[in-house]
Amino acid sequence: MSDQNFRAILTGSFSTPCKDNPTGAMIEAAWKSDGTNARYVNCDVKPENLATAVAGAKAMEWVGFNCSMPHKVSVIQHLDGVTDAAELIGAVNCVSISDGKLTGDNTDGKGFLESLKSVTDPAGKRVLLLGAGGAARAIAVELGLAGAASVAIASRDVSKAEEIAKLLAENTKSEASALPWDGDIDVPQDIEILINATPVGLGDAEAMPDVNVETLGGVEIVADVIFNPPKTRLLRTAAEKGCTTLDGLGMLVNQGVIGVEQWMGKKPDAQVMADTLKDIFGA
Ligand code: NDP
Numbered sequence: 162m163s164d165q166n167f168r169a170i171l172t173g174s175f176s177t178p179c180k181d182n183p184t185g186a187m188i189e190a191a192w193k194s195d196g197t198n199a200r201y202v203n204c205d206v207k208p209e210n211l212a213t214a215v216a217g218a219k220a221m222e223w224v225g226f227n228c229s230m231p232h233k234v235s236v237i238q239h240l241d242g243v244t245d246a247a248e249l250i251g252a253v254n255c256v257s258i259s260d261g262k263l264t265g266d267n268t269d270g271k272g273f274l275e276s277l278k279s280v281t282d283p284a285g286k287r288v289l290l291l292g293a294g295g296a297a298r299a300i301a302v303e304l305g306l307a308g309a310a311s312v313a314i315a316s317r318d319v320s321k322a323e324e325i326a327k328l329l330a331e332n333t334k335s336e337a338s339a340l341p342w343d344g345d346i347d348v349p350q351d352i353e354i355l356i357n358a359t360p361v362g363l364g365d366a367e368a369m370p371d372v373n374v375e376t377l378g379g380v381e382i383v384a385d386v387i388f389n390p391p392k393t394r395l396l397r398t399a400a401e402k403g404c405t406t407l408d409g410l411g412m413l414v415n416q417g418v419i420g421v422e423q424w425m426g427k428k429p430d431a432q433v434m435a436d437t438l439k440d441i442f443g444a
Contacts, residue, residue, distance in 0.1 A: 166198070171221060172424055173202035175214050175236075176229035180205070181389070183441050184227060188417050190437040191429035199425070208235065215239040218258065225257040225424035233295055240265045246306070249332055250299045255420045266423065269296055270303030272416025273356075273386065280382055280405055281354070284308035289352045291342070291370050292359035293321035296386050300358055301325050305333030313349070315342040348376040355399075357385045362393035369394040378402045388413050389442050410438050
């Protein structure tokens with residue numbers, strides 16, 4: 162019998178469209194650097210093929226996979242269970258497969274929190290979150306669980322912000338509120354952390370969320386979920402006003418680290434992952 166092992170550990174991602182997703186490139190760079198024989202396959206899976214793709218991953222004994230748009234909610238019906246955070250958020254972006262059982266988690270908010278903790282402890286902080294979609298919901302829940310003093314959610318559709326505020330009020334100790342967002346929003350003076358969780362800025366370095374920039378000066382930290390390009394106009398403007406800024410690359414790296422650790426019980430090298438993304442996006 163040979164000691165050699167030609168069988169790679171298999172993971173990947175199911176989404177559509179998937180061609181702009183750099184997660185596989187960053188994770189495989191880390192595996193290459195430490196000699197791990199594993200693959201991350203970025204798969205374009207249409208909604209009507211999700212069930213077959215999940216069954217395929219299970220049949221091929223993948224250790225896990227990520228789910229991105231549009232499968233973050235619909236994948237839940239194909240799983241054996243979800244974590245408490247995914248249950249609260251109502252969406253799954255990371256599935257672990259162990260002993261044939263599929264468990265869904267949501268690492269969007271956890272990845273953001275890890276990144277935020279590199280510049281501040283969110284406990285006791287007052288936060289304004291722009292947007293009320295999937296990323297905002299995941300970030301709001303994790304901020305609440307991390308003990309933020311207050312989380313205000315601003316949305317063009319205030320009913321979506323109210324839904325997240327209700328979720329926080331019922332499940333965390335944070336004070337939660339919803340703000341209508343119509344035109345340039347004034348950042349309230351007591352806000353310490355401002356987070357853009359809208360797609361504004363994605364693929365467009367000049368796009369700017371509707372924010373009154375004159376009210377940015379008092380904010381301690383301005384963060385963006387956008388990773389391409391990483392230096393968004395919001396972050397450049399905030400830096401000019403003296404705020405500490407945090408780009409979306411850290412969130413992307415950290416959720417990759419968390420996912421791989423859940424699948425394989427071993428953290429990949431976050432620095433190799435960050436450097437790979439910086440190369441890809443010219444940061
Ligand atoms: P969703 O579509 O679920 O939500 C988007 C939210 O942004 C909605 O509340 C939407 O409001 C709002 N919005 C969109 N355009 C505008 C606008 N012009 N002005 C004000 N509000 C706006 O998307 P996700 O939450 O899943 O993702 C948001 C962004 O986060 C994406 O660009 C994604 O790439 C990024 N992301 C980054 C990650 C990372 O690792 N860095 C991880 C996950 C996501 P409305 O309902 O009114 O349209």
